[in-house]
Amino acid sequence: MKFFLAIMLVLSLYSTKQAFADHEQILVAVDHAPPYSALDEKGNAKGLILDILNYIKHHSDEDITVKAVPCPFSRCIRMLAQGEVDVMGGLVRTPARESQMSFVTPPYMALSSSYVFYGHQHSQVKVERYEDLIGKRIAIMRGAAFFPRFDKDTRLDKVEVPSERVAIDLVLKGRVDLVIAVEDTADLAMNVLAQPAHQLRKMVYRHTQVIYGHMAMSREFAQSHVGREFSNHMRQMAENKILDKLVAPYQLPAIPPQLLSEETGRMHSNTF
Known part of the structure; x- marks a missing residue:
C-alpha cells in the first residue's frame, strides 16, 4: 500500500511539473495593428498586449517567457481558436468567439x-x-x-x-x-x-x-495554472490601477470603475 501511494505521489509530481513545463513559454499572437501592436520589417513585435504580459511575467512566481508570434489578424484568431498560440489581445467579445476561446475580464481597452x-x-x-x-x-x-x-x-x-x-x-x-x-x-x-x-x-x-478590447486565451491555456494566474493578475492590475498606467502611453483611457464593480458582482454571484 505504501509503495502504491509513493508511486501515485511521484506520478502526481511529474504531472504537475509537466503542466508547468507545457507553459514555460507563452505564445502571443500579434498582428500589425498600430498604434496598439506593430511589426517591424524583420518581424519583431511590440505593443500593449506584450507590455501587459511582460509586466505579469516579471511579477509572477512562475519561470516563464513570453514569445510573440507575428501573424495576420485572421490567422491570429484561427491559431488562438485552435490552441496553436496561447494569448491574443485587443479582441471584441462576441458570442461566436466565446465559443472558441476564453476572454479575460475586465477588458483593458475601453474606447467611447x-x-x-x-x-x-x-x-x-x-x-x-x-x-x-x-x-x-x-x-x-x-x-x-x-x-x-x-x-x-x-x-x-x-x-x-x-x-x-x-x-x-x-x-x-x-x-x-x-x-x-x-x-x-x-x-x-x-x-x-x-x-x-x-x-x-x-x-x-x-x-x-x-468599444471594449479584451485579452483572450486559448481554452487549454485558460485552464492551466499559468493561465489562471495571469487572469487573476489582470483583475488585480485593474483594481490597483496598474493597468491604467500601462495603457496610458497608448492614449487609451482608464478602465471605467463600473466595469470593475460589475466584474466583482459577477464573481460574488458565482460563488452562491
Whole structure:
C-alpha cells in the first residue's frame, strides 16, 4: 500500500511539473495593428498586449517567457481558436468567439468612440444613414468584429482583406467604395502606416458605442495554472490601477470603475 501511494505521489509530481513545463513559454499572437501592436520589417513585435504580459511575467512566481508570434489578424484568431498560440489581445467579445476561446475580464481597452466609414475624397459616394451602405463595396479586415447590426447584415457587400493597410489601399485605388474604422484610432493608425489620410473623406453616418478590447486565451491555456494566474493578475492590475498606467502611453483611457464593480458582482454571484 505504501509503495502504491509513493508511486501515485511521484506520478502526481511529474504531472504537475509537466503542466508547468507545457507553459514555460507563452505564445502571443500579434498582428500589425498600430498604434496598439506593430511589426517591424524583420518581424519583431511590440505593443500593449506584450507590455501587459511582460509586466505579469516579471511579477509572477512562475519561470516563464513570453514569445510573440507575428501573424495576420485572421490567422491570429484561427491559431488562438485552435490552441496553436496561447494569448491574443485587443479582441471584441462576441458570442461566436466565446465559443472558441476564453476572454479575460475586465477588458483593458475601453474606447467611447464611433465606427465610421471612409471613402475616397473624390468619389461621389455618400453615406448619411445606415441604409446608404447597401449597394456599396465595403472593405473589412478578415475575422474582425464591428457592431452587431453591421456584422449580421447579409445585404451588405463586404470585401474581406488581410489588414487595415490593404483595406485603405483598396479605397485609394477605387477598388472598393468604403472602409470601416474606429474613429478615435483611424487617423493615428494611418499616420503610423504612412498612408495619405488627406485623400480620404469621412462619411456622415456613424455608429457610436463603447468599444471594449479584451485579452483572450486559448481554452487549454485558460485552464492551466499559468493561465489562471495571469487572469487573476489582470483583475488585480485593474483594481490597483496598474493597468491604467500601462495603457496610458497608448492614449487609451482608464478602465471605467463600473466595469470593475460589475466584474466583482459577477464573481460574488458565482460563488452562491
